[in-house]
Amino acid sequence: MIKLKKIKKQFQKNLVLNGIDLDVEKGDVLVIVGPSGSGKTTLLRCINYLERPDEGSITIDGFTVQGKHASKRDVLALRRKTAMVFQHYNLFKNKTVVENVMEGLIVAKKIPKKEAKEISASLLEKVGLAEKMDEYPSQLSGGQQQRVGIARALALNPSVILFDEPTSALDPEMVGEVLSIIKQIAKEGITMVVVTHEIDFAREVANRVVFMDGGSIIEQGSPEEVLIHPQHERTKRFLKRLVKEPDYAI
């Protein structure tokens, strides 16, 4: 479904992606973990070409875009196959919550306004924002904004959804909610790439895990393999910190 070949990206002197190769199958939920600054966000942004890779190629759904030189039309086609949940949410400031979700439906998918509104409303209800539909993003709490971002991406119903730390501002309850939504849409065959720091969440949601560090993929495999029995020294060190037997229970 997604095929990245030798993606390289450099900011000034800083080599952020060092030739990433990646394959994701249809319906996969691929989780990317890794230390802060390792290039996870940059990789995600390269997939829908918000960041122009210096080298390499991107294939989604059989449609290939060459890294450095892509025509506007190709880029647009690529983006129409994907949706993204941003690390900083990036909600449309001048649109209300429900308009934020509807916008892509109306403009890119040409769905009639009324229908778009219905779809949006039902999604917003799912993420617990039914009451906030007509407010502006500036009036929302952090977690509420994040949920609007999630709803906005889900509404598009694309082939691929890219999540950049979609639960960072969510409470455990909400995390569970999002978890079950993701699992459900995975069943419908939508491919997902999820960047996250929450290892528990990663284990629950992923069917494949990639561990990145310093712009390279260090290790990949099933959640079992990478998160529970990592092979690589760096991965072990990364995961060690929080490993303590939890002693709470209800």
Place this chain on the structure above:
Amino acid sequence: MIKLKKIKKQFQKNLVLNGIDLDVEKGDVLVIVGPSGSGKTTLLRCINYLERPDEGSITIDGFTVQGKHASKRDVLALRRKTAMVFQHYNLFKNKTVVENVMEGLIVAKKIPKKEAKEISASLLEKVGLAEKMDEYPSQLSGGQQQRVGIARALALNPSVILFDEPTSALDPEMVGEVLSIIKQIAKEGITMVVVTHEIDFAREVANRVVFMDGGSIIEQGSPEEVLIHPQHERTKRFLKRLVKEPDYAI
């Protein structure tokens, strides 16, 4: 150290804080948990008067400010006793990383520039940003920005530090780092209020926990009491989601 009395805050028709009373002792690390939208951020913002409470009073370090009507001087005095790590980081966009940290030292604490730079550099090193000192916030990854925010607050060395989800964008490694920093400065007698969604982190860092919902404090006590053996139904439900025996180990 901090004493909140009957803090109320309303946005239009939305009652966000419904008469909060809170006492925090010197050197305490108070953790606030609660569902998204329950008013945690708003409460934190009321403490340093970024949000003007509709009612109630705030006392920090023996210095009291009446909610609705506070003079500019009082507010400034209050703010000079506190520092804050924002949920959305709020870094100074026109300043480099190191300048972001130095700013408060030079302006509010009147520390000579050279010394301020040394303090800042050593703090940035602690949070792993020694290399990024001269970059602008727009060139940083999410987690890097969050760490600058933390360093900026720590540098001020105030009586009270307010953390709004300080680890939301951090990887487990970095979370451990921040955890140990917080523990260390708590020993130096600095009082901290931490809003977080990460229950593990909360358990590690807190010596008192408050559970909020719908603008009220539902339950408070030691981490044990609130997070492991909660009394209240709502708290139980909130914590239930992620409760699963972790089956990974290294």
Place this chain on the structure above:
Amino acid sequence: MTSGLAGWIDLFIKVLEKLPLTLLMLGLSLFFSIILGVAVAVIRIQKQPVLYQLATFYLSFTRCTPLLVQLFLVYFGLPQLLLAFNIDINGWDRLVFLIIAFSFHTAAYLSEVFRSAYLAVGQDQLEAAYSVGMSYPQALFRIILPQAFVISLPNLGNNIIELLKDTSLAFTIGIIDIMGQVRIILGNNHGMGMFQIYVVISLVYWGTCILIESVIGYLEKVFKKGRVSLSRQ
């Protein structure tokens, strides 16, 4: 009127001789109007009770009436008014009156430029400044204004160039600036050679304008650091 190359050069020199005076008027007026403009913008944003109403009235009056009338008010009216209080300022240089009038006029326009730029900076920056213990003025000068300044630069450019051309009104009260020089030459010739003269004056203004534009462009580059905008590509 001599035409030919010598005529052109002669004309140029005559006009250029007055350029320093024009630049002096421009520089001083600009300096004062920036200060006043920032003050008015902040007052209007902060909605300080009495000051707000005053500032809004000032803004309305100064923006909405002709500059010429304001120049007359300051040059002819102000001395009369002060004379009633036994203060005689009739002896002041005309340049002083002119700069007062122009500063007040331009400041009104600049205050709107700064207001919109200030509001575009975003509340989060102010809050961050507060959180590290800055007072409002400190936050204003260290955090908000530097960022607002970048945003306002192109508009600032617009207004500086407008001011440059407004200085030609100096002629009305007999200060012979570049435009005044041109009109005297034109008058001495009974309006003959208009084409040549207007070419010269346009070139001199344009040259000055290019100078202003390059300073603004340079500042935009320098201060853009750290800001991400659509035109970063």
Place this chain on the structure above:
Amino acid sequence: KESDDGKKVVKIAISDEVNPPFLYADENNEPIGYDIDYLKEVEKKLPDYKFEYIWGEEESNLVGVDTGKYDFAINWFFKNPERQEKFLYPEHEFGYSLTSLVTKKDRDDIKTLDDMVGKKFPPVSPSGGLRAILNSYNDQHPDDPLTLESMDSPSNAENLKMVDKGKADAMFINVTTFNEIQKELNLNLKVAGIISKEPIFTVYSKENAELAKEIDQATVELTEDGTLSKLAEKWFGVDFFQDLEYINEEGFNFEK
């Protein structure tokens, strides 16, 4: 109004919309011309005063006199009752403006303003004495007014070219100005008729009666002793204090 070397300073507003040879600027932008020579003669006669000249646009100068910023203004100020209501005019003129209609050489149908009813003038300045004469004509002939088109600072040279090209029928212009321009352009034009010999004055604010009187007195003396006639010869080549007939014969060579 302070003293400098014991003399009273008199502030005189002079028009920087210059108008040679009455008043214009030399190389250093110092004022010269008939007006200035006249004022210098006056100054000699009034030992208590020291004259100071201040450039300014005519409208602005009048506002300045009005508000007391200047003691008086000099330019081609024509007298009319409306203006006398507002400002103080001295009794005696210090010179004349000869106004004329200029047409193409081969036209004979235009001699007076009456002939211009229904015909076309080039655009006329909104202010100044010429405009005032045309306006007062229209006030006196409300049924057959002249058609006037106004324009800010029209160029005399451009306007004459319009007449030359037949885009306007005649231009109402000062004879001296026409002659100066004609020297340069040599258009196919002539003075078709002198319309008036318009006395010109200095203008004072009503509060300045005393000064006005003293200067008026000096003006009378200068006229009587022939000083002003000599000045006129110097600047215009003709003594316009003589009557029109004499001027027509001896003075400007209209058919040149």
Place this chain on the structure above:
Amino acid sequence: MLFSIINLEFALEQFPEVLKGVPATLAIAVVAMIFGLVFGLLIALCRIYQVPVLNRFFIVYISFIRGTPLLVQLYVFFYGVPVLLEFLNEQTGTSFDASEISPLIYAFIAFTLNTSAYQAEIFRSSINAVSAGQMEAAQSVGMTTAQGLWRIILPQAFVVALPNLGNTFIGLIKATSLAFAVKVVEILAIARIIANDGYRFLEMYLVASLIYWVISWVFEVLFAVAEKKMRRYEDRAAGEAA
């Protein structure tokens, strides 16, 4: 003192006469503003996206238009077009008559070209004040750049631009008096013509100023209301927190 000089009765009498200049003033200002908005926006976009040839061209255009006096630009059309037409007539045997072109047309053209250069700079700065993340979000939901601009960026940029557009429009209203140089008789021109007969400049300037003020004030209010409406989404009006 000033008021003893001013003959209020006279001023009042002349008011209706001067009001006759209002249509010309408004016509020029509104026409120039509307076309200026469109051109200005297009120019700004060419500059922001650095459209190859156009970007260079418009840099020079903006510089030239801003750098030369509006009066000169008016003259260029006023004196230039007839010469051009004459030349055309000679060359091609046509018979255009320049004198039939209303001076208002020259004013429309010159003022529109002039103001569009200024408005281009206004839009450029306001579009750049919108954070780039907004465009990324638009693109992430499948919008083209044009759609993102139109639906997301421009509405936000317009809010930033409004106070500056207000400046420009009010400036424009007053600048229309320059059109008198090409025979368009508007408010100030009428006032000056009347003033000349009795040298009552103070009175007539007062009348003209009042009329300008009232007209501009109406637009000032309209702009303020529009800004308030459009800022709705910002919620926390900056400066509210003490």
